[in-house]
Amino acid sequence: xxxxxxxxxxxxxxxxxxxxxxxxxxxxxxxxxxxxxxxxxxxxxxxxxxxxxxxxxxxxxxxxxxxxxxxxxxxxxxxxxxxxxxxxxxxxxxxxxxxxxxxxxxxxxxxxxxxxxxxxxxxxxxxxxxxxxxxxxxxxxxxxxxxxxxxxxxxxxxxxxxxxxxxxxxxxxxxxxxxxxxxxxxxxxxxxxxxxxxxxxxxxxxxxxxxxxxxxxxxxxxxxxxxxxxxxxxxxxxxxxxxxxxxxxxxxxxxxxxxxxxxxxxxxxxxxxxxxxxxxxxxxxxxxxxxxxxxxx
Amino acid sequence: xxxxxxxxxxxxxxxxxxxxxxxxxxxxxxxxxxxxxxxxxxxxxxxxxxxxxxxxxxxxxxxxxxxxxxxxxxxxxxxxxxxxxxxxxxxxxxxxxxxxxxxxxxxxxxxxxxxxxxxxxxxxxxxxxxxxxxxxxxxxxxxxxxxxxxxxxxxxxxxxxxxxxxxxxxxxxxxxxxxxxxxxxxxxxxxxxxxxxxxxxxxxxxxxxxxxxxxxxxxxxxxxxxxxxxxxxxxxxxxxxxxxxxxxxxxxxxxxxxxxxxxxxxxxxxxxxxxxxxxxxxxxxxxxxxxxxxxxxxxxxxxxxxxxxxxxxxxxxxxxxxxxxxxxxxxxxxxxxxxxxxxxxxxxxxxxxxxxxxxxxxxxxxxxxxxxxxxxxxxxxxxxxxxxxxxxxxxxxxxxxxxxxxxxxxxxxxxxxxxxxxxxxxxxxxxxx
Numbered sequence: 001x002x003x004x005x006x007x008x009x010x011x012x013x014x015x016x017x018x019x020x021x022x023x024x025x026x027x028x029x030x031x032x033x034x035x036x037x038x039x040x041x042x043x044x045x046x047x048x049x050x051x052x053x054x055x056x057x058x059x060x061x062x063x064x065x066x067x068x069x070x071x072x073x074x075x076x077x078x079x080x081x082x083x084x085x086x087x088x089x090x091x092x093x094x095x096x097x098x099x100x101x102x103x104x105x106x107x108x109x110x111x112x113x114x115x116x117x118x119x120x121x122x123x124x125x126x127x128x129x130x131x132x133x134x135x136x137x138x139x140x141x142x143x144x145x146x147x148x149x150x151x152x153x154x155x156x157x158x159x160x161x162x163x164x165x166x167x168x169x170x171x172x173x174x175x176x177x178x179x180x181x182x183x184x185x186x187x188x189x190x191x192x193x194x195x196x197x198x199x200x201x202x203x204x205x206x207x208x209x210x211x212x213x214x215x216x217x218x219x220x221x222x223x224x225x226x227x228x229x230x231x232x233x234x235x236x237x238x239x240x241x242x243x244x245x246x247x248x249x250x251x252x253x254x255x256x257x258x259x260x261x262x263x264x265x266x267x268x269x270x271x272x273x274x275x276x277x278x279x280x281x282x283x284x285x286x287x288x289x290x291x292x293x294x295x296x297x
Numbered sequence: 298x299x300x301x302x303x304x305x306x307x308x309x310x311x312x313x314x315x316x317x318x319x320x321x322x323x324x325x326x327x328x329x330x331x332x333x334x335x336x337x338x339x340x341x342x343x344x345x346x347x348x349x350x351x352x353x354x355x356x357x358x359x360x361x362x363x364x365x366x367x368x369x370x371x372x373x374x375x376x377x378x379x380x381x382x383x384x385x386x387x388x389x390x391x392x393x394x395x396x397x398x399x400x401x402x403x404x405x406x407x408x409x410x411x412x413x414x415x416x417x418x419x420x421x422x423x424x425x426x427x428x429x430x431x432x433x434x435x436x437x438x439x440x441x442x443x444x445x446x447x448x449x450x451x452x453x454x455x456x457x458x459x460x461x462x463x464x465x466x467x468x469x470x471x472x473x474x475x476x477x478x479x480x481x482x483x484x485x486x487x488x489x490x491x492x493x494x495x496x497x498x499x500x501x502x503x504x505x506x507x508x509x510x511x512x513x514x515x516x517x518x519x520x521x522x523x524x525x526x527x528x529x530x531x532x533x534x535x536x537x538x539x540x541x542x543x544x545x546x547x548x549x550x551x552x553x554x555x556x557x558x559x560x561x562x563x564x565x566x567x568x569x570x571x572x573x574x575x576x577x578x579x580x581x582x583x584x585x586x587x588x589x590x591x592x593x594x595x596x597x598x599x600x601x602x603x604x605x606x607x608x609x610x611x612x613x614x615x616x617x618x619x620x621x622x623x624x625x626x627x628x629x630x631x632x633x634x635x636x637x638x639x640x641x642x643x644x645x646x647x648x649x650x651x652x653x654x655x656x657x658x659x660x661x662x663x664x665x666x667x668x669x670x671x672x673x674x675x676x677x678x679x680x681x682x683x684x685x686x687x688x689x690x691x692x693x694x695x696x697x698x699x700x701x702x703x704x705x706x707x708x709x710x711x712x713x714x715x716x717x718x719x720x721x722x723x724x725x726x727x728x729x730x
Contacts, residue, residue, distance in 0.1 A: 045383050045408040059730075065723065130552040149552035152708050238697075242705045257380045259691055260404075261730055 038266035045260055056267035066268060068243055069251035070275065075158060076247055077226035084166040085218055088173025089211075095174065096181045106178070113171030121235040124164045125151065128236075151237050157245050161232050173218055180214030181207070216287040220280055227276050248272050333627055334368045335634055336392035338385075339617075340378040349650040356647060360637050367630060379404065379693070386410045391622040393631045397445040399436050399616040400502065400686035406437065406444045407690055411620035413442040417632040424636065433656045436683040437618055445618030446635050447656035449648060451574035452612045452674065452681045453506060455604070460597045461486055461568040470569075470601045472610075472676070476511070476538055479569075479604035483547040486568035496560075496567035497539060497548040499707065501699040502684065503571050504539065506612050509682075510605035511535035515699070521689050521728045523721035527699070528714060536713040540706050551708050559584065565592035571603065573615055574653045574674065581651065600673035602680070614681035616656070654678070694727050 038057070041050045060066050095106045112120065127134040130149035139146045150160040184207060192202045208215075230249040233239060239246035239254070252272065256265035328334065344350045357369040372392055374381050379401045385391045386408075397405060405411045418424050426434060429447055437445035455470065462469055467485050470478070483494030497504070508515050513531030516523055526532070542548040554561060562570035563583045570576075580598060583591045602610035619635040621628055637643055644660040654674050655661045665672035686692035698720035705711040 043408075044387055045404065045410065047387075065726075147552060149708070152552060152704065154705075154709050240701055240704055241708060242701060242711075257377075258693055258697075259727065259730075260383065264730065 034266040034269055037263050038270055040263045042263035042266075043260055044256075044262040049263075052263070056264045057271065059264065060268050060271055065243070065246070066248070066251060066271075069246045069248040070272075072158070072244065072246055073227050073229070073248040076162060076229060076245075077223055079159070079162040080166050080169075080226050080229075081219065081222045083162060084169045084173060084222055085215070087166055087170045088218065089177045089215075091170055091174045092177035092181055093207075096178055106174070109174055110171035112168045115168075117168075117231040118235060120168050121164075121232045124160075124232070125236055127164075128160050152241050154241050154244050157237050157241055161229075161236065161245060164236075165226075165229065165232060169222075173222070176214055176218050177211065180211045184210045212287075216283070220283050223279055223283065224276055227272065227279070328368055332366055332368055333630060334370050335394065335627060335630060336370045336372055337394045337396075337619075337634070338372045338374055338382065338392040339396040340375060340398065341373045342375040343373065349652075352646060352649065356638070356643055360634060363637075364630075364633070367634075369634070383410065386622070386624070389624060391624040393622060393625040393627060394619055394634065395622055396448075397437060397618050397620040399450075399614070399618075400684040401693065402437055402445065402687045403690045403692065405620065406439065409623055411444050412623045412625070412628070413444060414446065414621055414632065414635075415441055415443045417621075417628065418443060421632065421636065428641075428658060429656050430658055430661070430678055432679065432681055432683075433614065433616055436614070436616055436687050437620070445620040446639050447616050447618040448639060448644075449653035449655050450614050450616035450681075451653045452614045452677045453503060453571055453573055454600050454602065454612065454674065454677055455569055455571055456562060456576070456580075457569045457599045457601065458562065458565070458567075458593060458597050459599050460593075461492065461565075462599075465568075469599055470604075472602055474601070474604045476604050476606055480538075480542065480547070483542060483569065484545070487547045489546065491566070493549050493561060493567040494547040494569060495542060496554065496562045496570040497543060498554060498570075499551050499700055499703045501696040501703075502613065502615065504703065505684075505699070506571070506603050507535040507539060508532045509611040510603055510607060511538070512607050516685050516689065516695060516724075518685065518688055521685075521691075521695075521724075523695065523698075523724035524718070525721075527702075527721040527724065528718040532717060533714045536703065536706055536717060539703070540713060543707050551704060563593055574651070577651045577670070595670055598670060600670065600677075602677050609680055610677075612677060612681055613684050614678075615684065617653070618656070691727065695724050698723050 039051060039053060041052045041055070042048070091109050095102055095109065126132075128150040130136060130147045130152075133150075135150070136146050136148065148156060150156040188206050188210070189202055192206060197205065228249050229247055230253065233245055233247050233250045234253070237245040239250050248268070249272075252265050252268045255261050255268060344354075357371065361368060378398070382391075382395055383404065391410075395405075395411065397411060418426070430450075433447045433450050437443065437447070457470060459469065465486050467482060470482060479495075486492065486494040505515060508527075508531065511531045511534050513526070513529050513535060515527040515532055517526055539548070543550050549561065549567075559566075560570075560576070560579055561567035562572075563576075563579050565583075565586075577595065577598075580593055580595060583593045585591050603612055605611065619638060621631045621635070625631050638647070639657065641657060641659055644655045644657050645663065648655045648660060648664060654671075655664065661671075661675065665675050684692070685695065689695070702716040702720035705716045706713050
């Protein structure tokens with residue numbers, strides 16, 4: 001073994017150690033401990049712990065309010081992920097132009113992503129206000145009188161959250177899609193142009209397939225994030241109206257920190273983990289087949 | 298390569314050493330040796346240097362002057378107070394004294410988060426329980442055990458704007474009035490697109506009394522049960538009554554109230570509202586009109602008990618009291634501070650802000666003698682009930698379900714019985730966990 005290799009083998013673990021310790025202390029140990037707690041009927045404040053085995057899981061499986069929350073999360077993900085991805089890709093295509101000052105636009109589109117989720121949620125509350133909100137005021141300018149309280153209406157509350165988070169999340173998706181777009185070899189477009197392919201055809205036959213890995217990454221990470229949405233719900237709707245925005249993250253928070261049923265909340269967290277893992281596995285399988293298809297084309 | 302590696306290690310060592318040196322400096326206490334710091338937690342917000350803030354600061358500093366070996370460290374927790382205080386207990390990082398809100402006190406009392414102060418009370422010969430309103434003092438007790446000494450409280454009352462009544466030529470409400478009389482007044486005082494007869498807010502603490510005054514009760518206490526109570530005939534009648542008020546335009550819908558973005562009563566857009574004593578501070582700083590005159594002044598305000606269909610008007614009281622935490626290491630000092638804060642002289646100064654009614658009878662009566670508005674609260678006090686949160690753990694869930702039920706009735710046109718029944722079932726499921 002060379003001296004460089006010896007040094008690497010000696011110091012390598014040292015450099016990895018901080019990240020690993022962080023992961024261990026702040027993720028792996030808490031997850032394992034949550035798994036342990038999920039087997040107990042535990043009232044955090046009383047400190048009473050009774051081993052109940054899988055009872056918390058059994059209770060959760062039969063709890064309609066939990067599955068309503070899970071369904072709300074799924075609805076949220078089904079709407080916000082495609083919308084957010086379409087917006088991210090659309091903006092990425094727009095800022096992927098060789099124009100003077102395009103980096104300024106890229107920066108502007110990214111800025112909302114570095115703003116605090118709390119600040120953004122508070123701002124959007126004013127956008128959705130029934131009479132004085134930005135949306136209803138704008139509608140009023142074009143002669144449409146509307147006083148819908150978007151965040152308190154059973155038909156609009158979830159849509160309002162979806163629109164808000166999709167727009168706020170454009171920045172990171174744009175960056176990822178932009179990186180993907182910049183990696184597409186220009187020769188492909190040149191060849192397509194020589195063959196007389198139109199711009200839409202180039203988009204469908206070159207851009208989208210070449211972006212498949214990026215699209216897959218964005219889809220998986222966005223879906224995971226969507227299933228865990230919490231901040232806008234906590235600040236804007238509190239799960240209402242009529243539990244239509246009681247997403248699973250908020251439901252678990254309420255179970256643990258408002259009702260102090262810590263064991264039950266831990267079991268619910270693990271069920272959420274299993275659901276997200278299952279979704280990710282399905283997405284991986286589908287994507288694998290898709291990529292295989294492209295590679296053989 | 299080796300050089301780069303070693304320089305990185307040296308930098309890391311230097312940073313760690315600097316951090317190790319700075320950490321104790323950052324945490325070093327600035328108090329004189331032997332000083333005991335009493336940590337006092339409350340749900341107040343950040344200090345803004347107002348006159349009221351300065352008055353409270355002066356009160357603390359005076360205690361420190363009287364007790365040179367003690368420093369009062371106020372810890373304000375403006376958001377999620379219950380969860381954070383509970384977590385502090387679990388983490389064994391409790392303050393010495395915590396403000397106990399009656400509406401969530403059951404959790405802290407029943408779980409041993411706060412300690413029984415009756416031994417300290419008995420040992421202190423100068424302490425007189427009779428100085429306090431009996432129902433206010435009793436709210437944080439369990440038999441002979443006492444878990445908080447009340448500082449101040451408020452009954453929820455009906456405020457009305459005398460100027461609006463005068464302009465409409467209608468008589469002021471009487472102490473003994475019923476729902477129909479209230480509704481008739483609300484209609485007469487409503488001016489479409491300008492003024493509501495009654496400013497309704499979907500906050501259960503502000504409307505639960507309608508259920509009681511209709512003859513119902515939303516919960517059975519032991520074991521906590523809502524089905525058959527929250528969805529009872531009388532409770533449905535009360536919620537239907539509120540729904541009708543909104544439907545006919547005598548009260549704003551939840552959206553309309555939210556859209557206004559201001560307190561409608563303070564803004565001179567509603568003739569009546571239900572709230573606590575604390576809103577007198579809002580009314581004192583009411584918005585001004587185009588001529589720079591406040592839209593409402595204390596002189597415009599009248600206070601009456603709530604309308605009722607039962608023989609005696611019912612209302613709820615919200616109280617804050619000082620409790621000594623179970624992990625407090627200086628219980629005698631904490632008791633000394635509580636005695637100081639609830640003494641006549643300090644209370645007379647503390648309550649000057651007008652935020653609440655002093656829990657001490659003598660101070661409340663002195664203030665009543667000086668102000669007609671303050672005096673109008675006193676007759677309501679004997680009929681005050683503590684909120685269920687003072688006895689039932691997890692009462693926040695009940696209020697949460699009640700908010701949702703009212704929301705669905707007013708905002709989404711649900712049938713009152715169906716909405717209340719659904720809420721009652723959810724509450725029972727929760728308590729059965």
